[in-house]
Amino acid sequence: MNNMQLQQFANTDALNAAxxxxxxxxxxxxITERGAAYLVVSGGRTPQALFAKLASTPLAWDKVTILLADDRYLPPDAEHSNERLVRSTLMQNYAASARFISLYAPAADAYAAVSEISARLAGLPTFDAVILGMGEDGHTASLFPCCAELKAGMADDAPAVLATSPTTAPYQRITLSKARLLQSRQLFLHLVGSSKLTVLEQAQGATDEFAMPIRAFLHQTAVPMAVLYSPS
Structure with missing residues (x-):
């Protein structure tokens, strides 16, 4: 039996507050127990209001390190960069003093950038919280069912960082591996929209992780996982 907890809310305002x-x-x-905190977030539209709420919350943000679960391989100022989104929504107000670790390094392509990015993440301890999203195809981070690198990214002995090239989504990607994302004290899955609940039920109903990579996180028993859902 897995240890997933589903929290349902009437709307996104209630979800984001909780x-x-x-x-x-x-x-x-x-911060109290170890003197530092490590938070992994995901990009996209869904978490933007949550990020704004966090940014307006007083906290010893200078002791918090933030990084992304994945990003498109784009310069950080590019329109579709998750880093740009995080810097403009989460790392504002109180949270402006947090440390951010980028998943971008200039190189010929995403694959050539991996070694430099891996070195940045090499000394990081267990994450305190990882916030995942989920696509309609059951992908999470940039672990897509369609990408040739999926088996490598889902392996238990995978490196922390790898590049992927999904065929169903634009851009090369840099993503944390399943193994590194699971090195966390708490996992969250942030879902908005009734269609996502349908996908979640489909993911829970079978076990093939390569068909729907989110299953690897929903069905594991090592790390507590909370799913926060609102229909709109």
Missing amino acids: FASQLVTILEQA
Whole structure:
């Protein structure tokens, strides 16, 4: 039996208030116990209001390190860069003093950038919280069912960072591997929209991780996982 907990909310305002509160508690506890906190976030539209709520919350943000679960291989100022999104929404106000670790390094392509990015992440401890998203195809981070690198990214002995080239989405990607994302004290899956609940139920109903990579996180038993969902 897995240890997944589903939290359902009437709307995104209620979800974001509860989610921000849970995250702040985790970060504060980490800072109290270990002197530092490590938060992994995902990009896209869904978390933007959550990021704004976190940014307006007083916290010892200078002791918090933030990084992305994945990013498109684009310069950080590019329109579709997740780093740009995080810097403009989360790393504002109180959270402006947090440390950010980029998943971008200039290189010929994403594959050539991996070694430099891996070196940046090499000394990081267990994450305190990882926030995942989920696509309609069951992908999470940039672990897509369609990408040739999926088996490597899902391996238990995978390196922390790898490049992927999904055939169903634009841009090469830099992503944390399943193994590195699971090195966390708490996992969250952030879902908005009734269609995502349908995908979640489909993911829970079978076990083929390569068909729907999110299953690897939903069905594992090592790390507590909370799914926060609102229909709109």
